[in-house]
Amino acid sequence: MLFTTTSCWHKASEMSKKSKASRFVDYVDPTWSMPTEHGHSYCVVRPDPLRCLIWVNIPKNASSWIKQHTPGFFFNHHTQKFSENNETVYDIDVSTLNTALQNARYVVILRDPINRWITGLAQYLQGYDGDSSHPLHINNVDWDMIFDTVVFDGHTRPQCKFIKGIDHSKIIWLRCDHTLAKNYGTIMEQFTGTPFKITTSDQDPDNVFNITKKILPAQNIVNRINERLVGNPDYFHKLQSFYKKDYKLFNTVNFYQT
Numbered sequence: 001m002l003f004t005t006t007s008c009w010h011k012a013s014e015m016s017k018k019s020k021a022s023r024f025v026d027y028v029d030p031t032w033s034m035p036t037e038h039g040h041s042y043c044v045v046r047p048d049p050l051r052c053l054i055w056v057n058i059p060k061n062a063s064s065w066i067k068q069h070t071p072g073f074f075f076n077h078h079t080q081k082f083s084e085n086n087e088t089v090y091d092i093d094v095s096t097l098n099t100a101l102q103n104a105r106y107v108v109i110l111r112d113p114i115n116r117w118i119t120g121l122a123q124y125l126q127g128y129d130g131d132s133s134h135p136l137h138i139n140n141v142d143w144d145m146i147f148d149t150v151v152f153d154g155h156t157r158p159q160c161k162f163i164k165g166i167d168h169s170k171i172i173w174l175r176c177d178h179t180l181a182k183n184y185g186t187i188m189e190q191f192t193g194t195p196f197k198i199t200t201s202d203q204d205p206d207n208v209f210n211i212t213k214k215i216l217p218a219q220n221i222v223n224r225i226n227e228r229l230v231g232n233p234d235y236f237h238k239l240q241s242f243y244k245k246d247y248k249l250f251n252t253v254n255f256y257q258t
Helices: 005-017 063-067 084-089 098-102 113-126 143-149 159-163 180-192 218-231 233-242 244-252
Strands: 040-046 051-056 073-076 105-110 171-175
Touching: 040 180, 051 098, 051 180, 105 159, 105 180, 105 244, 113 218, 113 233, 113 244, 143 233, 159 244, 171 180, 218 233, 233 244
Parallel strands: 051 105, 105 171
Antiparallel strands: 040 051, 040 073
16 A cells, blocks of 8 residues: 655644544554455365365565465465466366365465564565655654554554464464475475475575565665664564464464474
């Protein structure tokens, strides 16, 4: 969700006149449903026997990397439908997949909630880096507003929102860390019966699958956010409270490990 500089300044002016409790409500609505929460995923279909494996897209959880390594079709796991374009291009006979889809397994990648939020916010703020006078430029940010709002787009929405309605017993849970490539590769090899090959380079052992932190000035923004969290424990506790459901999920699921 992008805003013009003029509208942002107008909103910023209005916000300064409002009480802290109502701050930013008109500027970014945390309850706004992002398109990425509407079931976006990839479905891998294999014959003989006919079966489906569905990867659920959660932004900032290695999603860009996964898209390059998933030989599947655009799919909506809420509606259980493929995109019309895929049905045309790949000649998918959806009528034959009903049973396979009902019995499909899901792959869900989870990430430490605050770690994900930091890089998600950095990506959002990076969009304003070119305008040093903008209220959301990193040098002008109202940090109280940031931690009162928390959610700015799909990259900072709770992870639980993206898997709503999915039977957890059908999910293969993967952790977004240095083991992801190996674990995801093993799952894909077992499902497809073909060797898994890494086709895009992202092999920084200290920063695997975290593209945002590798891009300057995004790295500088990440550092600034971390400084605020370290310097103000209240900010950290706000995030812990806001993402409590994500933390409960992250700390209780059994992550797949080869």
